[in-house]
Amino acid sequence: MATAPPKTYRVGPERAPLYRNVADTLKSPSTHLPANEEATVVGQFSPRWLVVKRQGFLYLAPSARLRASDAPFTSAALLDGTALPFDETTHQITYQGVVDVPGLTKDQLYVRAHEWLAKAYRSANDVIQMQDKEAGRLVGKGTTRVMVRGYDAGYVRHTLTIYLKDGRYKYVLTDLSHDAPGLKNFVSGGPLERPNGEVMVMGGKKQWDEVRRDADRDARRLVSELQTAMSVKAGKDPSDF
Structure with a gap:
């Protein structure tokens, strides 16, 4: 061979x-x-x-x-020219940001992030790979289903890291990779940074574009839901009764 x-x-x-x-x-x-x-x-x-x-x-x-090794990934974009968020250091599609949440301590934000992970992925035990309250860091690995023209196209894996400090937090969602185990009409595309046409998913670059577009929507939805959960106005602790 x-x-x-x-x-x-x-x-x-x-x-x-x-x-x-x-x-x-x-x-x-x-x-x-x-x-x-x-x-x-x-x-x-x-x-x-x-x-x-x-x-x-x-x-x-x-x-x-x-x-x-001599062919690093380049910045990623959809077929219509829409740029996907790209980290020039890691050469990966990456959704990240720092959000201020005045009035909340690191520990309070940690609890909120941990609870959100459990709800967003249904089971924190299956998702959370690292949890360090003292350092203010949570690392989760999750998956989201992707659809192409109404058909199940497998799923996209990702890693979400949340860093927490008094009054603010940082999120980094990256390591996006497509997998389609056992599906008849699709093959696993691998890392989403791969250029259009380089990976064949059910026949060509248009289908690969749909996989990436669907994954982009899911990533942005997750980030939006995280920001909403973390910014809810603090009220009475329900455990205090």
């Missing part, structure tokens, strides 16, 4: 599954490449699969999960 000189790629925000052969791609992966680590690519089996050399063995890895 090795058909080209070794080239360094980097795994995206999600770990990449590795398979020993084509038949194994229908089963559970043999192992994984850790997220954000480098990988040695020695060939391309098909547009969907790259040949990766790891510890002396050759594996198939989904091309949607890896990116050539």
